Amino acid sequence: MPDTKTADRPAVAxxxxxxxxxxxxxxxxxxxxxxxxxxxxxRSVALFGTRWADEFESVVGALFPTADAVAGxxxxxxxxxMQSMRLQAAFEVEGQYRPKTYDEAASEVYxxxxxxxxxxxxxxxxxxxxxxxxxxxxxxxxxxxxxAMRVAGASSxxxxxxxxxxxxxxxxxxxxxxRGTGFDISPFSKQFTEAHLDALGxxxxxxxxxxxxxxxxxxPRADWLVCVEVxxxxxxxxxxxxxxxxxxxxxxKAFITAALxxxxxxxxxxxxxxxxxxxxxxxxxxxxxxxxxxxxxxxxAPGVPVPLAAAFVVC
Ligand SMILES: C[S@@+](CC[C@H](N)C(=O)[O-])C[C@H]1O[C@@H](n2cnc3c(N)ncnc32)[C@H](O)[C@@H]1O
Numbered sequence: 671m672p673d674t675k676t677a678d679r680p681a682v683a684x685x686x687x688x689x690x691x692x693x694x695x696x697x698x699x700x701x702x703x704x705x706x707x708x709x710x711x712x713r714s715v716a717l718f719g720t721r722w723a724d725e726f727e728s729v730v731g732a733l734f735p736t737a738d739a740v741a742g743x744x745x746x747x748x749x750x751x752m753q754s755m756r757l758q759a760a761f762e763v764e765g766q767y768r769p770k771t772y773d774e775a776a777s778e779v780y781x782x783x784x785x786x787x788x789x790x791x792x793x794x795x796x797x798x799x800x801x802x803x804x805x806x807x808x809x810x811x812x813x814x815x816x817x818a819m820r821v822a823g824a825s826s827x828x829x830x831x832x833x834x835x836x837x838x839x840x841x842x843x844x845x846x847x848x849r850g851t852g853f854d855i856s857p858f859s860k861q862f863t864e865a866h867l868d869a870l871g872x873x874x875x876x877x878x879x880x881x882x883x884x885x886x887x888x889x890p891r892a893d894w895l896v897c898v899e900v901x902x903x904x905x906x907x908x909x910x911x912x913x914x915x916x917x918x919x920x921x922x923k924a925f926i927t928a929a930l931x932x933x934x935x936x937x938x939x940x941x942x943x944x945x946x947x948x949x950x951x952x953x954x955x956x957x958x959x960x961x962x963x964x965x966x967x968x969x970x971a972p973g974v975p976v977p978l979a980a981a982f983v984v985c
Contacts, residue, residue, distance in 0.1 A: 683715050683716060683718075683719040683720050683723065684712070684715060684716075685697065685711065685712070685715055685723060686720075686723075689720075689723070689724070689727065690723050690724075690726075690727045691727075691731065692727055692730040692731040692734060692735075692740055693711055693715075693723060693726060693727050693730065695737045695740040695741070696711055696730065696740050696743075696744055696796075697711040697712065699740060699741045699744040699745075700744060700748075703741075703744070703745075703748070704744065704745075704747075704748040706748075706751075706752070707747075707748065707751065707800075710800050711800070714726075714799065714800060714802070714805070717802065718802075718805060722799065722805065725799070726799040728843075728870070729795070729799075729836070729839070729866075729870070730743070730796075732866075732869040732870050732871075733795075733865065733866050733869045733870075735869075742788075742792070743792040743795070743796060744796070745788075746788050746789040746790075746791075746792030746793045746796075747792060747793045747796040747797065747800070748793075749788075749789040749793065750789050750790060750792075750793020750794065750797065751793065751797070753789075753934070753935060754932070754933065754934050757933035757934060757935065758932070758933045758977070760933065761931075761933035761975070762974055762975060766940065767933055767937055767938065767940050768933075770935075770936075770938055771905070771938075772903070772904060772905045772938060775903065775935065775936040775938060776855070778935060778936070779935055779936040780855060780856035780858070780859070780936070781856065781857075781858075783858055786856065786858035786859070786862070787858055787861075787862065791833065791834050791858065791859065791862045794833055794834050795834040795836055795866075798834070798836050801966060802964070802966070802967075803964035803965055803966045803977065803978065803979040804964075804979060806962070806964040806979070807898075807927060807962060807964055807979040807981050808836075808837075808840065810962035810964075810981055811837065811840070811896075811898075811925055811981065812840070812844070814925075814960045814962070814981075814983050815894075815896075815923070815925040815983055816840070816841055816844050816845065818923065818983075819841070819845060819848065819894055820844070820845055824845070824848055824893065824894050825847065825848060825849065826848060826849045826850065826851070826892075826893065826894070827841060827848060827850045827851075827892065827893075827894035827895065827896060828850070828851050828852075828853065828888060828892035828894070828895050828896070828917070829850060829851075829852045829853070829895075829896040829897070829898075830852075830853045830854075830883050830895065830896070830897045830900065830914065830917075831853070831854055831859075831897055831898065831899070831900035831903075832852035832853070832854045832859055832860075832863045832878065833854070833859050833862075833863075833898070833899070834859070834862060834863065834866060835852065835859075835862065835863030835864075835866045835867055836866075837896050837898050837925075838850050838852050838863065838867065838876060838896070839863075839866055839867050839870050839872060841896070842867065842870070842872035842875055842876060843870060843872055848875070849875045849876065850875065850876045850877075851876070851877045851878075851879065851888075852876065852877070852878045852879070853878075853879050853880075853881045853882075853883050853888070854878065854880065854881075855880065855881075855882050856880075857880060860878045860880055863878055864878055883913060883914070883917055884909065884910050884913030884914075887913065887916060887917055888917040890919070891917055891918055891919040891922070892917055892918055892919060892922055892924075893918075893919045893921070893922045893923075894922065894923055894924075895914060895917065895918055895922060895923070895924040895925070895926075896924070896925045897914060897924065897925070897926045897927070898925070898926075898927045898981075899927055899928065899929050901926070901927075901928040901939065901941075901947065901950070902928050902929045902930075902932070902937045902938065902939050902940075902941060903936050903937065903938060903939075904938065904939055905938060905939065907928075907939050907950055908950050908953050908954055911926075911950055911951060911953075911954030911956070912954045912955065914926070914954070915954050915955040915956060921985070922985065923959070923983060923984070923985050924956065924983070924984050924985070925981065925982070925983055926951065926956075926981070926982050926984060927979060927980060927981040927982070928941050928947045928980055929941075929977065929978070929979060930942065930943065930944065930946075930947070930977070930978040930979075930980055931975040931976060931977055931978055932966070932977035932978070941980070942975070944961065944963045944978070944980040947980050947982065948961070948982065951982055951984055956982075956984035956985070957984060957985050958982060958983075958984055959983045959984060959985055960982070960983040961980065961981065961982045961983070962979075962980070962981040962982075963978055963979070963980050963981075964978065964979045965977070965978055966978070966979075
């Protein structure tokens with residue numbers, strides 16, 4: 671007799687060893703060496719289903735094609751996540767990010783080859799899938815921005831602060847006729863993004879330039895602009911946003927995000943609420959079309975700040 675309690679429930683999605691070999695390697699590496707995140711892959715596939723697993727497999731399998739390369743990326747993720755947990759615990763007590771100048775963050779992080787290539791960039795890349803609020807933000811990007819580009823017949827886009835190249839790569843794969851240009855100040859973000867997009871087979875439609883667009887504006891201006899998780903890294907986000915606004919073509923649209931209440935080694939500007947980001951966007955001349963807010967987890971007690979991802983489609 672069927673179990674009436676479970677018969678009508680949809681089956682929980684699981685990894686498939688044939689379809690997701692890189693994720694199976696990742697799962698094993700986490701279970702054996704990084705117990706604090708032992709079940710994060712299983713929990714994510716149960717939460718987001720096989721589409722999540724297929725998408726993540728295509729990125730990890732292309733960029734980290736051997737079991738050793740996957741294990742290296744997982745080590746980077748573990749170091750990245752542990753550092754952010756330590757800083758978050760201090761933030762919960764102190765109520766502020768540890769003071770740091772932009773130049774200090776740049777030399778400690780963006781211009782530190784070992785840290786960028788071994789920990790920060792692989793860690794950030796994996797977090798885009800392993801942290802639920804990050805993955806939900808990527809889903810919002812797909813439905814609110816990539817679909818709008820498709821419908822409008824977009825031919826090009828610009829990303830500022832490319833980091834891992836995940837958002838540019840996602841767009842290039844979804845829209846095969848589109849070309850992109852990425853700007854960043856870090857030579858290691860450039861190197862990582864180029865390797866990532868080449869591995870995905872979309873690098874021939876993408877150029878990366880080392881440039882601070884607020885100092886040297888983009889020309890021709892952008893119809894479609896993406897800037898993910900850069901604002902909280904700056905001392906004066908409004909000045910940066912004014913620079914982004916000035917780089918947009920008339921009628922252009924931008925996808926701009928910020929991390930809130932999320933301590934990290936290079937997070938300088940503390941946003942406590944999504945409205946803090948929106949107020950800056952409006953001050954810089956943007957008009958809101960759509961927004962998204964996702965929380966990393968439930969607060970451990972009332973009033974304890976929780977990392978949020980806030981994303982805005984603006985024109
Ligand atoms: C958290 S990462 C961005 C994440 C990235 N968008 C992703 O999805 O992986 C921050 C990036 O911003 C870059 N950055 C910092 N200041 C910048 C500036 N003034 N102009 C352009 N990029 C900048 C850093 O080098 C780093 O690559």
